[in-house]
Amino acid sequence: MQGLFITIEGPEGAGKSTILQKLANEMEERKFDVVLTREPGGIQISEQIRQVILDPKHTAMDSRTEALLYAAARRQHLIEKVVPALERGAIVLCDRFIDSSLAYQGYARGLGIDEIFTINQFAIQDLMPDKTLYFDVEPEVGLKRIEKHRGREINRLDLEKLDFHYRVREGYKTLLNMFPDRIVEIDASQSFEAVYTHAKRLVEELIAKKDKIGH
Numbered sequence: 001m002q003g004l005f006i007t008i009e010g011p012e013g014a015g016k017s018t019i020l021q022k023l024a025n026e027m028e029e030r031k032f033d034v035v036l037t038r039e040p041g042g043i044q045i046s047e048q049i050r051q052v053i054l055d056p057k058h059t060a061m062d063s064r065t066e067a068l069l070y071a072a073a074r075r076q077h078l079i080e081k082v083v084p085a086l087e088r089g090a091i092v093l094c095d096r097f098i099d100s101s102l103a104y105q106g107y108a109r110g111l112g113i114d115e116i117f118t119i120n121q122f123a124i125q126d127l128m129p130d131k132t133l134y135f136d137v138e139p140e141v142g143l144k145r146i147e148k149h150r151g152r153e154i155n156r157l158d159l160e161k162l163d164f165h166y167r168v169r170e171g172y173k174t175l176l177n178m179f180p181d182r183i184v185e186i187d188a189s190q191s192f193e194a195v196y197t198h199a200k201r202l203v204e205e206l207i208a209k210k211d212k213i214g215h
Contacts, residue, residue: 003086004210005127006203007097010135011168013143014188019135019196020095023203027091032207035085038095040073043080049073067105067116074098075123083127091207097129099175099183107171108164113178128182131206133199134172135188139165 008016017038024036040050052058053069074097085092098120106116139162176183186198 002089004091004206005082005086005094005129006092006206007094007099007129007132008135008199009096009099009103009132009172009183010188011137011139011165011172013141014135014137015192015195016095016135018192019199020093022196023200024093026200027203033085033088033090035081035090035092036095037077037081037092039077039097039100040070042077042082042094045080046073046077049076063105063109063111066109067101067111067119070101070105071119071123074101074120078124078127093203094129097132098124099132099134099172102175103168103171107174108167113171113174130182130210131202132179132183133202134176134183134185135195136169136172136185137188139169141189 008020010016020036024034027034039046040053041047049069049072053061053066053073082092082094098117101116101120102113105111106113143162143165176185184202186195186202188195190198
């Protein structure tokens with residue numbers, strides 16, 4: 001595949017979506033072929049699965065059911081949207097991917113990172129991101145941002161207790177150590193402009209590296 005697959009990760013309220021939208025807009029203005037998408041979702045089937053997973057009324061959902069639904073949504077999204085975009089050489093910017101499942105279900109839910117990775121291997125068939133930008137922020141800061149941002153959907157994960165969000169962050173820190181060549185940490189407690197500038201620089205470096213290899 002000739003494209004570039006970049007995923008953005010982080011706990012609730014890290015500001016991923018806003019940064020991603022601005023990044024995509026700027027790259028489109030520069031005439032890059034960019035696909036901006038999200039997980040779970042991005043296409044009709046996966047968006048419907050998203051509604052089931054994140055519905056605040058579904059508090060009875062079992063952790064393993066949750067993990068399997070995420071993997072199912074991921075598979076359909078990958079085959080229907082991400083893979084075709086990469087095959088035509090596009091830059092895919094995806095808000096969340098496999099690392100979310102590893103941090104949330106594998107670590108925070110206690111199902112085991114290796115176990116969740118195995119489930120997702122079936123879904124992704126070894127298609128890992130070229131690079132993952134991890135937006136790090138204290139759970140209290142992220143949740144306060146969500147409260148202020150009334151236009152944002154409040155989902156089932158936002159309603160979890162604070163210690164769950166701390167475990168999510170610990171999960172991401174664990175993944176940073178597991179995949180140091182793929183995952184890059186960005187301090188998301190900084191100003192929007194500082195975070196955006198850091199993320200943009202990393203993406204531009206990846207594009208330049210890809211172009212160099214291409215030639």
